[in-house]
Amino acid sequence: MAPIPFGVIGTGWITDSYIVGAHATGEWLFSAVSSRSAETGKKFAAKYASANPNINVHTSVEDIAADPSITTVYIASPNSLHYSQAKTVLSAGKHVILEKPATANLKQLEELFALAYSKNLILIEAYRHVQEANFKILKSAISTKLGAILGARLDFCQLSSKYNDVIAGRQPQVFSRQYAAGSLVDLGVYNVSAAVDLFGSPDKVDYVPYILPQTDGADGxxxxxxxxxxxxVNLTISKIFTSTAPAVEIYGxxxxxxxxxxxxxxxxxxxxxxxxxTREELAGPKEPAELNLKEEAADHARIIQTADWEGxxxxxxxxxxxxxxxxxxRRQNGIVFPGQEFEG
Structure with a gap:
């Protein structure tokens, strides 16, 4: 099959990583970018001119959604924009790969999937870590090695480079409820998605956050x-410190x-x-760091090319x-995002 022509919304590092991984599969061709600044968009496109010298540059979501040269859009904008931008792109008839967190609440997520299905379009939230070969080995070993599960610990604690801004009294987007951000919905989706993929949905949830006093109520x-x-299953999540302990322990x-x-x-x-x-090492080879989104990009391409609705x-x-x-x-702790208040 010919490579899938795709566009991107957002020009941050994660977008670069997805494009590099996607091109490495041979199944994708980066063909359009949307940025608020035309100059930024042109500079971003220029990095990939060797693969495609005719990358279209747009300055609005509406324009990239209407671009006839692409069939799919990868969205990696600030969290608070995911829902509206995905809705615009789906409404225009394009498939959507949506960076996590896809939406701030279930109501928005259900609306996007309903729209996608009504137009026979594919919508996928990008969870790259559960696509990795060694994560799949870990998942398989739970049933083959452990016997009855007794508990687990899944941690993701990574000091953000933006935390110094918080300490200095500034309000970066990644630590702002205004942008539907904070530790739980940023890094926390890694822990939570891993837990759901490994063990299914829990019966009950209890969250104890550390609310950053310098912010608008975001959890650090x-x-x-x-x-x-x-x-x-215990999950520790942090954007304000880095843990040195093993991130994953599953007890059986x-x-x-x-x-x-x-x-x-x-x-x-x-x-x-x-x-x-005797300890037994189970892991196999892993993709190099610069290609750590290749495995998810390959699966996304397969799903789109084969119309794999089960996937x-x-x-x-x-x-x-x-x-x-x-x-x-969030509901337990009153962490409410603007325009996305809880119902009931």
Missing amino acids: SGNLLLKYPTFP EKGVLVAPTLTDIESVTFIPSGKNT VKKWEALSRGVVKITEAA
Whole structure:
């Protein structure tokens, strides 16, 4: 099949990563960019001129949505714009790859999927870490190595370069409720999506956030407890400190699975229960850091090219599970995003 011609909304580092990974699959061709600044858009497009010298530059979402040279749009704008921009692109008849978090609440997510299905279009939220080969090895080992699950810990704690702005009294977008941001819905979607993919949806959610006093009420870190029928899963999330402990531990009657990180996993170790046991390394090769979005881009292309609606439903179920948890956690703590107040 010919490569899928696609456009992007947003010119940040994650967009670069997606384009590089997408081109590495051989299944995509970057063909259009939308930026508020024409100059920024031109500079961004110029980086990829060797792959495509005819990249269209737009300065509005409406224009890229109407661009006849593309069939798909990857959206990586600020969180608060995801819903409206995805709605515009879908309404114009384009498939959408939507960076996480897809939407701020379930109502918005359901509306976007309903619109996509009504137009026979594909909408996928981009969860790159659960697409990684070693994450899939970790998932498989839960059923083959552990026996009955006793509990788990999934952490993602990464100091943001923008935290110094917060300390200095400024309000960066990633620490602002005005932009539907904060630790839980930014980094936290990694932990939460991993938990839902590995264990399914929990019965109960409890979130204890640290609300940054210098901000408009955004959470800088927090502890999220997911309660399953027979075991708990603890998630620590932070954009204001970095943890040095292993990010993943899954406990079972027969042993424990350990991974050093939740993304870009290089090692998956099974440690059997008991003394004097031999550790077993399960991980295989991983993509290099510069191609860490290649695996998800390959799956996105496959789903679009083959009209794999079962695949769409799979990722929709994950998106629904994640937003239900984050919305419940925010509701518990009164973390309300403008224009997205809780109902009931």
